[in-house]
Amino acid sequence: MAxxxxxxxxxxxxxxxxxxxxxxxxxxxxxxxxVTHNIPTAVIMSIGRYSKLKALEDxxxxxxxxxxxxxxxxxxxxxxxxxxxFLDDLEDGFKKSSLYSK
Numbered sequence: 001m002a003x004x005x006x007x008x009x010x011x012x013x014x015x016x017x018x019x020x021x022x023x024x025x026x027x028x029x030x031x032x033x034x035v036t037h038n039i040p041t042a043v044i045m046s047i048g049r050y051s052k053l054k055a056l057e058d059x060x061x062x063x064x065x066x067x068x069x070x071x072x073x074x075x076x077x078x079x080x081x082x083x084x085x086f087l088d089d090l091e092d093g094f095k096k097s098s099l100y101s102k
Contacts, residue, residue, distance in 0.1 A: 007031070008032070009032045010034075011034060021044075026046045029049055
């Protein structure tokens with residue numbers, strides 16, 4: 001259930017208990033949402049958590065390197081939205097084929 005309900009930290013509470021809150025966040029694998037007037041305004045997380053998220057971002061959201069068309073194909077294939085012919089052309093560098101040419 002902890003993954004579903006975020007840890008909410010009021011801005012006033014953060015001012016009063018900053019050291020304790022930062023210590024708790026740094027030792028956990030969960031982020032905390034800073035709330036001002038019942039509106040989330042910022043997120044704090046441990047360096048370990050940030051490093052994991054940054055690594056995931058690098059792997060998933062920036063997979064399109066020119067040196068690895070196979071990885072590009074895998075990331076597109078994971079979505080299950082594209083045909084095999086499209087994925088074949090994608091891996092081969094979008095060569096002109098009868099399927100996509102006029």
